[in-house]
Amino acid sequence: MDMSQYLSMFIDESRDHLQAMNDSLLQLEASPKDISIVQVIFRSAHTLKGMSATMGFEDLASLTHEMENVLDLVRNHKLDMDAFIFDCIFKSLDSLESMVEDIIQGGTGKADVSSIVASLKSIVSGDYLKGEAAAAPTASAAxxxxxxxxxxxxxxxxxxxxxxxxxxxxxxxxxxxxxxxxxxxxxxxxxxxxxxxxxxxxxxxxxxxxxxxxxxxxxxxxxxxxxxxxxxxxxxxxxxxxxxxxxxxxxxxLEQMRHAQIEVQASSAQTAAAAAAPALTPAAPAANTPAAAPAKAATGGAPVANKTIRVDIERLDTLMNLFSELLIDRVRLEQLASEVRRTDLTETVEHMARVSSDLQNIVLKLRMVPVDTVFNRFPRMVRDVAKSLNKKVDLVITGADTELDRTVIDEIGDPLVHLLRNSVDHGLETTEKRLEIGKPEVGTVNLRAFHSGNHVFIEVQDDGNGINRDNILNKAMKNGIVTADQARTMTDEEVYMLLFASGFSTAEKISDISGRGVGLDVVRTKIESLGGSVSVTSTLGKGSNFSVQLPLTLSIIAAMLIRVGQEKYAIPLSSIVETAAVKTSAIRSLHGTRVVEYRGGVIPIISLGKLLDVPGYEQADKNEQEIVVIRKGDKIAALQVDDFIGQQEIVLKSLGGYLNKTFAVSGATILGDGQVALIIDTNALIK
Incomplete structure (x- = not known):
């Protein structure tokens, strides 16, 4: 039987079960006596074992089988959860996730899990020792x-x-x-x-x-x-x-080691015999009955129809491409109707525009995914980081149902991981320090997501020690990033944004600036490549807030159409500060760079025609020049263009594999008249 046709379904189901087990295990760690949570984990492990065996992934099946054995003892009240068992189960889930990831990458899902299997077996067989005996079995073992x-x-x-x-x-x-x-x-x-x-x-x-x-x-x-x-x-x-x-x-x-192992096994056998005696109680057969209770109680006994279906991502991409073609034809029809000026044609085109707008909203919503698909792996990560640092951390997640385009969701995970690690590792004080300064011993990290206009905001906020402005400025001046004169006039927000300068925190000890900035240049680059931005606010001694702004979708964007020479170009509105006309005499040369005065400062001005060597472009001898002011983070520049055409929603299309490294061009779109307009990558123009 060919199992390849079921592989994508297996991967989706495995991810769901692994995430469910991680979430439930975190809940169980907070309530170790709650057997109903153990039942949930056991059912997921049992299902995953059966799926893995059916698909021929034996290592996955064997590891889940050993997990199942341990969980079976716990749910039947033969074993109590403790730190060692929690660590074993967590490590097992890590191994399972690695094997599933290997399968996703085209591998066989095989892995050396002998050590974790041995640990699980030792728990089941009774070789596992609890309490102090486990911590120090014998002197020779130590x-x-x-x-x-x-x-x-x-x-x-x-x-x-x-x-x-x-x-x-x-x-x-x-x-x-x-x-x-x-x-x-x-x-x-x-x-x-x-x-x-x-x-x-x-x-x-x-x-x-x-x-x-x-x-x-x-x-x-x-x-x-x-x-x-x-x-x-x-x-x-x-x-x-x-x-x-x-x-x-x-x-x-080596002989001491073997002798220690024999002593441990002998002692474990006695512990196992003692543990087995109270296991024969009426609780064992009764433990299976609550398994179905939660689902039945939630629905009042009535079955619930499945209202969702899984759709292959490629089908959604195909649907988006087809709709993109429809959008291009709609714009073309609107243009033709305005030229023909027939009432019945105009009315029909207007109706088509309304219907296609509704269709556009539905298609975009189909591609929208709750940020929960990214957020749900963070509680486990924060738990691991906090445990390794011996800190107590409470991660509070709000707005996990906020939706983002799938293409953004796929890319935003790593930057958020880095921001959360920074907050836990370097933002929050140690438990001793927090108690010393009168703060609760448990630090709080808030992860929030919410909509605002055509953007989604994701914030990572901690109640830690905040960012020391003076330390940042001193280091920035030492590294030559800013001058002393610039430092005197910088606002707090401008100072905090220095953390995102490349390599800012690699030269000195992390503690000098509370660890902020390590790799944050990478975070900023990734977010800006998605058409977003990041900002920071902080109060010394009270905490910091990193705010990430992202576009709702990357497939259809609002853009300003401009003309340069014989060519038309599109500039994303999210990159534009404003458009203006300046006197030609106001454009001057400073150290070989053309600049223009702008709102009390001086910014560079770039001629798109010269830069891109546009066919038919000639420097017009005009009294005024049209400019588009663009922004990348805290840097601003002006683009000199020939004419403004207007704003329009455009469909973003890739240039393909052969043209994927074209300078200052992020893609293309097809206009209503059938012409192709290149989309300018403004980030590449500002250095």
Whole structure:
């Protein structure tokens, strides 16, 4: 049976179940005794297991099966949730998400999940120890550093490597406190190690290290022929690595490790026997009955018809393209009707315009997706970041039902991740500091989304220490970004926008400006590439607010049509500050750059005709020149054009693969008279 036709359905369903399990697990962490939440997670895991097995993704099926076994014990009151079990389930979900992502990218969904499966099995079998016994099984285990981290198979590899005359090290690597890209430095360490031998295991896992889910250090178990001193020196010489300490495994240390494992297993067996005794209670058969209760209660016992259907994204794109052609023909018909001037034709075209406008709204709404599809992964991320920093954080999400175009939704996730990480990591004070200054020990991060006009605003606000204006200005002057004279006249908002200057926060310690600005230039670039903008407000000691403004859609935009020479061009209205006419005599040259006075300042003026080498363009000898004032962030410039045609809604079309790197052109549109007008990328014109 060909399963490929069901793959997209499997991917969609898997994502839904994984997100549901993540959300429910966060709820369960807040209410560990609520068995109804466990039932929800169990059902999702059970469904995902069946789907994976049917599709032939055995690693997915086996991991969900082990999760199911643990959850079954919990829902039947044979096991209580604690920190270790929560971490195991969360790690399992991370692995499942990675495997599903691999399938999406065309892979087989296979992954090495042996360590997490072993942890889940240890919980089910009784080898898992609770409380203090789990934290410190035996003295010898603590000395070996292995019984809690290495499984029996990995210990066997170490034993065989030692017998073969190879050196086995436990390498502990620490990065510097000022290191910004920890994952990149860890990658350099692994790259060196893999060229010199074989990595048996890392703690945290390689996946967690790649996602920077570690504080300052990580441990690697490593087989090699390299001498200990050379290994420590070479790893220690990698940029921003603070230290590298290697411990050589000896036969004696290996024997201690095996002895520790035997003691742990013997102790665990006793714990398992004790845990099994109270399990035979009437609660077990009764635990299955509440499973269907929530759904029935919510509907009063009546079945609910499914009012939604899944639609392939390609079909929506095709629908949008067809409607785009219809919109172009409508504009053409309106133009012809105005020339013919027949009443019946004009009335028919006007009716067609009204109907097509309604159709346009429906088509655009079909492409709209709630920002919840992006927001729903943030509670888990904030939880992980807060836990790694030993902070207490409450993420408050409002407006998650606010809708955005799918093309914007697909791109906005990473910038928001960065802003949220900044708020949790660097915006909020430590628990001790908050209590010291009289703030609640739990910091609050607000993530808000709301509509305003033809835009959507997304805000990330924290009640942390705020942004220190003086520190930013001092650093900006030190880096040559602004002069002392400029600094004296800058408003608070202008100072905060300096955080988005390229590389602003890489030269000094993060704490100098509370960590703000690390990579924010990338955030700004991404948002502006979507036709949006970002702004910052802050009150020292009370917190900061990063506000992102985005267009509702990228498919149909409002634009100003202009003429240059024999060509027509479109400039997005979202980039335009205003249009004006200036005296030709007011245009002057300053250090080789043409400038014009504008509202008390001086801005550069760019001749589109010269810049784009437009056919038929000649510098007209006129007393006045038409200009379009454009903005990119806090930078302003003027475009010199020949004539204004007017405002119009245009359909944005790609230039295709061969012309995708055309300077200052972001796409094209077809006008009512059939002509093609290029759409100017104003961001490329301002540097």
């Amino acid at each position: 000395k070996s550093g292995g019984s809690g981290e290495l499984d029996e198979f990995q210990v066997s590899i170490i034993e065989q490597s030692i017998q073969a005359g190879l050196a086995v090290y436990k390498l502990e690597v620490s990065v510097e406190d000022t290191c910004v890209l920890k994952a990149a430095r860890a990658y350099m360490v692994f790259n060196y190690l893999e060229n010199q031998g074989e990595v048996i295991k890392s703690s945290p896992s390689v996946q967690d290290i790649e996602q920077e889910k570690f504080d300052k250090s990580f441990t690697v178990y490593f087989v090699t022929t390299v001498e200990q001193a050379v290994l420590e020196k070479e790893v220690g010489n990698i940029s921003e690595i603070e230290s590298a300490k290697a411990t050589l495994f000896t036969p004696e240390l």
